[in-house]
Amino acid sequence: MAAYDDRDGKIWMDGQLVDWRSANIHVLSHAMHYASSVFEGERAYNGKIFLSRKHSERLHFSAGQLDFQIPYTVDEIEAAKQQVLTAQGLTDAYVRAVAWRGAGEDMGVSSARNPVHLAIAAWEWGSYYGDAKMKGAKIDIAKWKRPSPETIPVHAKAAGLYMICTTSKHAAEAKGCSDALFMDYRGYVAECTGANIFFVKDGEVHTPKADVFL
DSSP: OOOTTSOSSEEEETTEEEEGGGOOOOTTOHHHHHOOEEEEEEEEETTEETTHHHHHHHHHHHHHHTTOOOSSOHHHHHHHHHHHHHHHTOSSEEEEEEEEEOSSSOOSSOOTTSOEEEEEEEEOOOOTTTTHHHHOOOEEEEEEEEOOTTTSOTTSOBGGGGHHHHHHHHHHHHTTOSEEEEEETTSOEEEESSSOOOEEETTEEEOOOOSSOO
16 A cells, blocks of 8 residues: 555645645644644544544543644534545545644744644554454563653643554564553553553453553
8 A cells, every 4th residue: 555645535634625645744843843743543434433523522632631722623623524534435444633733933842832733634444453353463561651640641642642652562563463562650451552452351341441541
């Protein structure tokens, strides 16, 4: 499949549909340097996005946790997601909404004067774990831990929180594993790099309490 920046189609960006290859940002965008970006990963089935509104609400919540406000309402985000699915001719798809602080008057840590942007893209994407979905996945144990809520906004779906996910996923794949499992700062089982984890014990399904992760 073609690289993600070199595809046909449309992406919704700041209120309008633009050609896929034209959905670009400036290299001095604040988000690129200081991780002032939040996002949602959603799945559409038969034309309907699973828990769509809750995702849009969480996107607003995450932005607030990073001290910025998305200039579009939840209703406007919902309409934009449907517009993208229609433009792409997709009914079963992955939907990515992302909001970030762009380039502006500020280029230090402070970025209060910089504009906030929003983009929404959708594409066909199969199982996250590929064949492992049916055959079983080997899981590595990450060397990093999910941090304390006193150190970072753990309930925001923020780009910066995924740095340890990327490095842990790479380390796991190098060992022939599909993913890595995080413990939290207390040593309890938390989550994987891009998915929650569930256990079956004595016929019951258990999952960790999401008190320090999504």
